[in-house]
Amino acid sequence: MSDLAYQNEREIAIAATLAAAQLCETVRAEQLANAVDKPDASPVTIADYGSQALICRALAEAFPQDPVVGEEDAMLLQSQGDLLGNVVQMVERFIADATEAEVLDWVGRGKGEISNRFWTLDPIDGTKGYVRGDQYAIALALIENGQVQLGVVVCPAFPLDDATTDMLPGTVFVAVRGQGAQMLSLDLQQSRPLQVNGEAQRESFRLIQSVVAAHGTPEEQLAAAQAVGITTEPLSMDSLGKYGAIARGDADLYLRLPSASSTHRCENIWDHAAGAIVLEEAGGRVSDRHGKPLDFTNGIKMTGNVGIVASNGLLHDAVIEALGTSAAG
Ligand code: AMP
Numbered sequence: 001m002s003d004l005a006y007q008n009e010r011e012i013a014i015a016a017t018l019a020a021a022q023l024c025e026t027v028r029a030e031q032l033a034n035a036v037d038k039p040d041a042s043p044v045t046i047a048d049y050g051s052q053a054l055i056c057r058a059l060a061e062a063f064p065q066d067p068v069v070g071e072e073d074a075m076l077l078q079s080q081g082d083l084l085g086n087v088v089q090m091v092e093r094f095i096a097d098a099t100e101a102e103v104l105d106w107v108g109r110g111k112g113e114i115s116n117r118f119w120t121l122d123p124i125d126g127t128k129g130y131v132r133g134d135q136y137a138i139a140l141a142l143i144e145n146g147q148v149q150l151g152v153v154v155c156p157a158f159p160l161d162d163a164t165t166d167m168l169p170g171t172v173f174v175a176v177r178g179q180g181a182q183m184l185s186l187d188l189q190q191s192r193p194l195q196v197n198g199e200a201q202r203e204s205f206r207l208i209q210s211v212v213a214a215h216g217t218p219e220e221q222l223a224a225a226q227a228v229g230i231t232t233e234p235l236s237m238d239s240l241g242k243y244g245a246i247a248r249g250d251a252d253l254y255l256r257l258p259s260a261s262s263t264h265r266c267e268n269i270w271d272h273a274a275g276a277i278v279l280e281e282a283g284g285r286v287s288d289r290h291g292k293p294l295d296f297t298n299g300i301k302m303t304g305n306v307g308i309v310a311s312n313g314l315l316h317d318a319v320i321e322a323l324g325t326s327a328a329g
């Protein structure tokens with residue numbers, strides 16, 4: 001057995017998120033990914049609940065003391081009669097004889113409290129992309145004493161690289177604090193270290209942002225990127241796979257700047273924790289728009305931060321400076 005820290009957690013987190021990815025891909029392949037609106041008008045599908053059930057079950061088995069702070073809500077699922085039946089049927093394909101009560105219990109384990117050691121889970125980040133047939137991610141992070149120690153981001157539709165056409169698409173981004181970051185193929189047979197772009201690529205540095213314009217302020221984001229010398233067309237991608245894209249050098253700067261009038265001024269911890277450690281361990285930097293480190297200790301919402309700036313590191317200080325002189329914030 002390796003004496004590196006968090007190896008057991010890493011292995012279990014990868015296995016759990018990969019099983020969830022298989023469920024998500026099954027739902028998508030069978031065209032069952034119809035979205036239902038939650039009370040906050042965000043979409044949810046069979047796969048969001050199924051993914052949370054599988055991952056929370058695996059964590060409960062391996063780490064029964066660890067709370068999980070996840071996105072989906074078992075009470076809401078219970079009130080969504082038709083959806084619940086379909087979720088149970090889908091989970092049964094992965095866990096024989098799973099009952100409705102068990103599925104509700106597993107999903108409900110995602111209502112844990114933030115504590116000294118807890119997991120945070122987004123069973124499908126980028127549900128809009130998932131339903132559209134684009135990118136999405138399953139994100140799981142372990143947070144201890146306010147610091148992310150482990151992050152796994154599975155992007156089932158993000159090719160490991162363009163050259164390998166004969167293998168399953170899909171990438172697992174993984175990082176443990178102090179141990180670097182890697183990307184793995186979904187069958188775990190291939191592994192590469194992750195490293196952000198360096199000076200040599202400066203001419204082709206790229207901005208990456210959400211596909212959904214309302215999740216940020218595209219004009220302000222573009223202006224800040226231009227202010228630090230980025231001239232290429234921005235990339236758009238759903239989910240926190242954007243952190244992975246920078247970690248592997250496909251992009252260099254991710255800006256997520258809320259508008260002053262946004263009802264979503266504060267980000268959710270599960271939308272950033274796993275991606276942030278992957279990028280930091282690949283040599284990048286992550287902060288809010290004022291340069292403040294991301295704070296995962298205030299609850300589900302990151303009330304101590306405004307916006308997200310994630311970069312290859314080289315651009316970071318200049319971007320914070322450019323944002324400091326712009327109007328919003
Ligand atoms: P993305 O795929 O980067 O567009 O982000 C998806 C995430 O955006 C979801 O997980 C939501 O939590 C989050 N989200 C929903 N509405 C908003 C909003 N108005 N502003 C910022 N983020 C949002």
Ligand code: MG
Binds near residue numbers: 126
């Ligand atoms: Mg999300």
